[in-house]
Amino acid sequence: MGVPVSSTTYSEAVERLMTAATMRQPALATAFAVHGVVEASRDQEFLREIETFELVVPDGQPVRYALNLLYHTHLSDRVYGPTLMLKLCEAAARRNLGIYLYGSTSDTVEKLTSALKLRFPGLSIVGAEPSLFRPLTEVELRTLAARIGEAGAGLVFLGLGCPRQERFAYSIRPFVQASVICVGAAFDFHAGVKRQAPKWMQDSSLEWLFRLIQEPRRLFRRYATTNSLFAISISTQMLTSWFTTPERRTR
Numbered sequence: 001m002g003v004p005v006s007s008t009t010y011s012e013a014v015e016r017l018m019t020a021a022t023m024r025q026p027a028l029a030t031a032f033a034v035h036g037v038v039e040a041s042r043d044q045e046f047l048r049e050i051e052t053f054e055l056v057v058p059d060g061q062p063v064r065y066a067l068n069l070l071y072h073t074h075l076s077d078r079v080y081g082p083t084l085m086l087k088l089c090e091a092a093a094r095r096n097l098g099i100y101l102y103g104s105t106s107d108t109v110e111k112l113t114s115a116l117k118l119r120f121p122g123l124s125i126v127g128a129e130p131s132l133f134r135p136l137t138e139v140e141l142r143t144l145a146a147r148i149g150e151a152g153a154g155l156v157f158l159g160l161g162c163p164r165q166e167r168f169a170y171s172i173r174p175f176v177q178a179s180v181i182c183v184g185a186a187f188d189f190h191a192g193v194k195r196q197a198p199k200w201m202q203d204s205s206l207e208w209l210f211r212l213i214q215e216p217r218r219l220f221r222r223y224a225t226t227n228s229l230f231a232i233s234i235s236t237q238m239l240t241s242w243f244t245t246p247e248r249r250t251r
Contacts, residue, residue, distance in 0.1 A: 001041040001233050005032060005056050005063060007073040013057055014087050017179040020054070021097055021154030028053040028169045030182035031081030033060030036162045038226040041233070046163050049170040057084065061202070066234050070241065082186035082196070088155055089120050098126035098152045100178075102144070103159030104187040106130040111191035112159075126151035131160055136171075145175030156180045159187030 006013075013029065020027035030036065030053060040047045050056060057079035058064045064078040092099050101109055113128045127147060136144065148156055156178050158165040165182040172180065188194040196202075197210035212219050 001037060001230075001237070003032075003037050003040045003047065003056075004051055004053075005037065005058055005067060007067055007071065007075060008055065008057055008079060009075070009077070010079055010084060010087055013055055013079055013084060014091055016055060017088060017155070017181065018091050018095065018097070021092075021179040022095070024154070024177040026173050026176055027055075027179045028173055028182075029055035029057065029179065030162075030166050030169070031057050031059035031079060031084060031184070032063060032162075034062050034230045035222060035226045036166075037063060038229050039163050041229075043163070046167070050166060052170065052173075053166075057081075061207075062230065062234075070234070070237060080202070081183040082189050085157060085181070085183045085186045085190070086119075088157075088181065089116055089123055092155055093120040093123040096122070096124065097154040098124040099155040099157065100126055100148050100151060100153035101128040101157050101159070101187070103131045103157075103165065104191075108159075108187055108191045108193050111193065112187050115190050115192060126153050136168075141172055142175055145172055148176055148178060154178050157186070158182045159184060161185075 017027060017029055040050050058067055059078060059081050061078055064075050067073045068075055101112060109128045109130050113125055116123055158169060160168055161184055169180045169182055189196045197207040201207055201210050212223055
């Protein structure tokens with residue numbers, strides 16, 4: 001589909017982002033499920049922005065399956081955004097590295113801050129701000145980046161939803177010396193505002209169904225469109241690969 005997705009694991013992703021954060025080097029990461037892949041495949045400007053990211057981890061099981069089927073990556077697990085956030089927070093607490101939270105509503109950010117401090121007592125949350133729910137001006141972007149820098153944050157978590165959070169990360173990159181990680185619904189999940197799908201549904205690629213039941217009006221059209229486009233595109237690519245590979249043709 002023309003969208004770069006990293007063949008990686010939790011441990012590799014955490015180490016890459018923690019190294020950049022410790023060295024105060026800018027690094028962008030996002031976790032792509034089917035929706036993100038399809039959005040990037042349909043929007044060339046968005047795709048060009050994503051191509052500058054250091055990591056685009058396979059957040060959804062279907063994305064992991066596609067990597068394994070098409071490119072034989074042998075990934076045994078996806079790299080789920082909410083879980084990646086927790087693993088990074090754990091590493092940050094262990095290495096005494098500050099984190100910054102940006103996105104969602106005031107209530108959610110407040111609950112998320114409390115939940116993370118309770119879960120990781122040694123975690124230093126040096127800043128937490130809700131989204132303004134609109135694009136920031138360059139002055140506002142620079143001012144926010146200055147607050148992040150003055151707070152000493154090494155990791156910046158964005159909970160703005162795809163593709164807004166990725167576009168935001170791309171825009172703020174020139175002004176921050178930190179790892180910026182787009183984690184979307186992780187803010188709501190870890191704050192206890194929304195329920196996560198049971199593990200058996202996540203492992204069975206049914207998380208989308210659980211979320212659809214929770215928010216049918218918001219998600220029905222998205223899933224109907226993106227899931228269908230993803231399935232068609234991947235199936236086409238698999239068939240094309242099958243019939244054009246010399247070893248296949250000689251059988």
